[in-house]
Amino acid sequence: MPTLAWACGSQSGARMSFHRKRCRRIDEPGHAHALTFSCFQRRDFLSKPRSRRWMIEAIQLSREKHGFHLWAYVIMPEHVHVLLWPTRDDCSISRILTTLKQSVSKRALLFVREKDPRFLRQMEDRQPNGIVQHRFWQRGDGYDRNLTEPRTVWTEIDYIHSNPVRRGLCERATDWPWSSAAEYDAPGKGVLSIDRSSIPQRPDE
Numbered sequence: 001m002p003t004l005a006w007a008c009g010s011q012s013g014a015r016m017s018f019h020r021k022r023c024r025r026i027d028e029p030g031h032a033h034a035l036t037f038s039c040f041q042r043r044d045f046l047s048k049p050r051s052r053r054w055m056i057e058a059i060q061l062s063r064e065k066h067g068f069h070l071w072a073y074v075i076m077p078e079h080v081h082v083l084l085w086p087t088r089d090d091c092s093i094s095r096i097l098t099t100l101k102q103s104v105s106k107r108a109l110l111f112v113r114e115k116d117p118r119f120l121r122q123m124e125d126r127q128p129n130g131i132v133q134h135r136f137w138q139r140g141d142g143y144d145r146n147l148t149e150p151r152t153v154w155t156e157i158d159y160i161h162s163n164p165v166r167r168g169l170c171e172r173a174t175d176w177p178w179s180s181a182a183e184y185d186a187p188g189k190g191v192l193s194i195d196r197s198s199i200p201q202r203p204d205e
Contacts, residue, residue, distance in 0.1 A: 030148075032071065032085045033093055034156045037101060037142030040123060040135040044077035045108065052178050054104045055080060056191055062099040066091070069195035072157045074164065074179035081160045083153070085198055097141050105136040150200035157184075 039045040046052055052075050059082065063070055068091070072083040082100070086093075112119045123134040147153050161184070164176035173181035183190030 032083060032147040032153055034145040034147055034160075035082045035084070035093070035097065035100075035142060036079060036144075037097065038079040038138045040125065040138055042078045042138070043122060045123075045136055046075055046080070047077040050111075051104070051108060054107050056178070058100050058103045059192060061103060062096055065099055066096045068096065069198045070180075070192065071153070071194065071199050072160045072180045072184075073192070074160045074176070074181075076163055076167070076169075081163065083147075083156055083160060085195070087198075093144055094141060101137050108136045109134055151203045153200055154202045 046055060055075050059070065059073060062068075063084075066086070067088050068084040068086045070082070070084055072081070074081050080100075084096070086096075109123070112123070120134055123136060125133045125135045125139075127133070145156075147156060161173040161179055161181040164170045164179065165173055170176045173179065174185045176182075177191060180190055180192065180194050183192065183194045187193075187196075
């Protein structure tokens with residue numbers, strides 16, 4: 001299991017970079033990763049409980065398959081935030097994202113083709129060469145930020161949990177059932193457990 005960089009003191013004085021990496025990911029042992037990925041053309045494909053449950057199940061599937069610790073998440077109508085900490089030295093964020101997104105996409109396309117074929121038009125991605133694909137997710141892997149300091153980890157957790165409040169979807173973060181906020185408030189209250197044992201202590205505690 002990778003050693004937390006901040007626990008070893010090796011990141012003293014370091015600054016966390018918030019630039020968005022599109023083509024290259026840094027799979028550095030000991031780093032947490034804040035992942036953001038969006039639905040095709042930012043459409044609200046995650047606006048229904050059914051698709052949100054698919055996403056919950058995909059997060060759990062990916063956690064079991066790739067062995068990361070889940071620190072926070074939120075499912076919004078058109079995008080997802082996941083904060084995770086890999087526990088294996090051979091971690092690949094690209095493979096984690098493939099597992100997170102692929103199962104949801106397959107289930108969505110199967111459901112739409114069987115239940116509402118007309119909706120396929122909303123998922124249609126027509127290429128200049130005439131090839132048509134149906135997408136649930138936006139092209140690419142989304143955004144990935146490496147986090148190496150406790151303060152930036154907790155800033156990210158607070159940001160993730162406040163997403164539904166900022167959008168006016170609920171009054172309190174703990175009222176949104178599709179995030180880890182309720183689990184932080186009362187373990188066992190959320191739909192997914194959080195690996196609290198590996199999260200660094202909040203700096204102001």
